[in-house]
Amino acid sequence: AQTVTQSQPEMSVQEAETVTLSCTYDTSESDYYLFWYKQPPSRQMILVIRQEAYKQQNATENRFSVNFQKAAKSFSLKISDSQLGDAAMYFCAYNVPPLFGSGTQLTVLP
Amino acid sequence: EAGVAQSPRYKIIEKRQSVAFWCNPISGHATLYWYQQILGQGPKLLIQFQNNGVVDDSQLPKDRFSAERLKGVDSTLKIQPAKLEDSAVYLCASSLDWQMNTEAFFGQGTRLTVV
Numbered sequence: 001a002q003t004v005t006q007s008q009p010e011m012s013v014q015e016a017e018t019v020t021l022s023c024t025y026d027t028s029e030s031d032y033y034l035f036w037y038k039q040p041p042s043r044q045m046i047l048v049i050r051q052e053a054y055k056q057q058n059a060t061e062n063r064f065s066v067n068f069q070k071a072a073k074s075f076s077l078k079i080s081d082s083q084l085g086d087a088a089m090y091f092c093a094y095n096v097p098p099l100f101g102s103g104t105q106l107t108v109l110p
Numbered sequence: 111e112a113g114v115a116q117s118p119r120y121k122i123i124e125k126r127q128s129v130a131f132w133c134n135p136i137s138g139h140a141t142l143y144w145y146q147q148i149l150g151q152g153p154k155l156l157i158q159f160q161n162n163g164v165v166d167d168s169q170l171p172k173d174r175f176s177a178e179r180l181k182g183v184d185s186t187l188k189i190q191p192a193k194l195e196d197s198a199v200y201l202c203a204s205s206l207d208w209q210m211n212t213e214a215f216f217g218q219g220t221r222l223t224v225v
Contacts, residue, residue: 044216044219045203046216047213095211096214098155
């Protein structure tokens with residue numbers, strides 16, 4: 001069975017700095033999708049970025065980028081130039097329907 | 111484009127009572143999901159519909175939970191009777207077609223408190 005592990009329950013970053021959130025997963029599939037979702041206090045899950053496993057190039061969306069290491073089954077999220085609005089719970093997810101990790105609570109310090 | 115709509119946003123009930131949640135997915139989305147998110151945890155899939163058929167309900171506690179999507183659009187999730195451990199946020203999501211691995215869009219959820 002597939003699993004998704006986020007080993008950092010909480011992280012903090014200074015405004016304008018860079019932070020990296022970690023995620024590892026386990027699967028026997030060769031073709032799949034990985035996602036990072038953001039969940040602010042409003043509770044609505046918002047897609048931040050997605051990566052297709054067959055693509056070697058790491059996905060990038062503005063200040064958000066991933067480091068996808070397929071052999072290591074690692075999928076980390078880098079947030080550059082952190083903003084106060086980035087504060088939220090971040091979930092790593094595998095495939096569709098999304099299988100979620102336990103989340104990382106990100107605090108952005110002014 | 112309207113997003114996934116859920117109601118109510120909050121519900122407080124006593125244990126052993128029943129409760130129902132409603133979800134209206136994005137227009138044209140064939141796949142609809144219900145997730146349960148217990149405080150401090152990631153969401154867990156309860157049931158997945160493709161149009162009005164069930165694709166996966168292996169994680170749904172069928173002795174007390176039921177869900178339907180009769181016309182392949184709106185869906186309701188019911189709990190009867192509720193237990194204290196059912197206190198959670200219930201999230202509804204939809205996607206164009208899960209077999210195409212298209213993105214799932216989420217509603218704002220219903221926070222259920224069972225006292």
